[in-house]
Amino acid sequence: xxxxxxxxxxxxxxxxxxxPLSEEHERPDEWSGPLGFVIGGFSRPSMQAERDGxxxxxxxxxxxxxxxxxxxxxxxxxxxxxxxxxxYRHSFELLLKAGLPPEVRxxxxxxxxGKLSRSYAHHKRRAGETVPPWIIKRCDELAAIDPxxxxxxxxxxxxxxxxxxxxxxxxxxxxxxHLKVAMAAxxxxxxxxxxxxxxxxxxxP
Numbered sequence: 001x002x003x004x005x006x007x008x009x010x011x012x013x014x015x016x017x018x019x020p021l022s023e024e025h026e027r028p029d030e031w032s033g034p035l036g037f038v039i040g041g042f043s044r045p046s047m048q049a050e051r052d053g054x055x056x057x058x059x060x061x062x063x064x065x066x067x068x069x070x071x072x073x074x075x076x077x078x079x080x081x082x083x084x085x086x087x088y089r090h091s092f093e094l095l096l097k098a099g100l101p102p103e104v105r106x107x108x109x110x111x112x113x114g115k116l117s118r119s120y121a122h123h124k125r126r127a128g129e130t131v132p133p134w135i136i137k138r139c140d141e142l143a144a145i146d147p148x149x150x151x152x153x154x155x156x157x158x159x160x161x162x163x164x165x166x167x168x169x170x171x172x173x174x175x176x177x178h179l180k181v182a183m184a185a186x187x188x189x190x191x192x193x194x195x196x197x198x199x200x201x202x203x204x205p
Contacts, residue, residue, distance in 0.1 A: 088179075
């Protein structure tokens with residue numbers, strides 16, 4: 001199939017993607033035009049947790065929107081499986097990191113959700129809070145499939161293990177409705193425990 005010639009118009013091939021924010025981009029609400037993305041604005045180190053929380057919200061919302069397009073039969077499930085799972089997984093990595101002290105959060109190479117959830121629970125205990133065991137169990141489950149944040153991005157899967165520790169060699173299935181509910185529960189639990197994230201979502205003391 002030939003590509004339509006008008007696809008390669010002047011704007012499509014030469015207009016910059018990233019342009020300075022100006023009055024032309026102002027709008028009365030999020031549903032009015034011009035539609036677009038505003039990025040940047042979190043420059044102070046003290047805003048790292050709020051930034052992580054805000055980014056986590058974006059990834060989680062994107063995952064939910066993608067799942068909804070599958071449920072609405074607008075896209076086939078197999079076409080966007082890795083993308084949806086990556087968006088969910090990355091949102092939880094950011095939520096966990098947002099709940100860690102700045103010096104721990106600064107270690108950029110921590111990607112394993114199992115290790116992150118245990119570090120998160122450890123620091124919450126030191127602050128007098130308790131992390132429900134099911135949160136760590138769910139993070140371990142995701143980490144078994146994608147321990148280093150590469151499986152869903154690149155298709156480089158590890159060897160998931162069953163409850164008895166035996167490796168799961170055959171293909172596995174993820175029920176979409178269960179995934180959506182389980183991810184919503186994990187998201188809500190992590191957000192509820194982190195006031196900085198709740199502030200980033202617009203809540204006030």
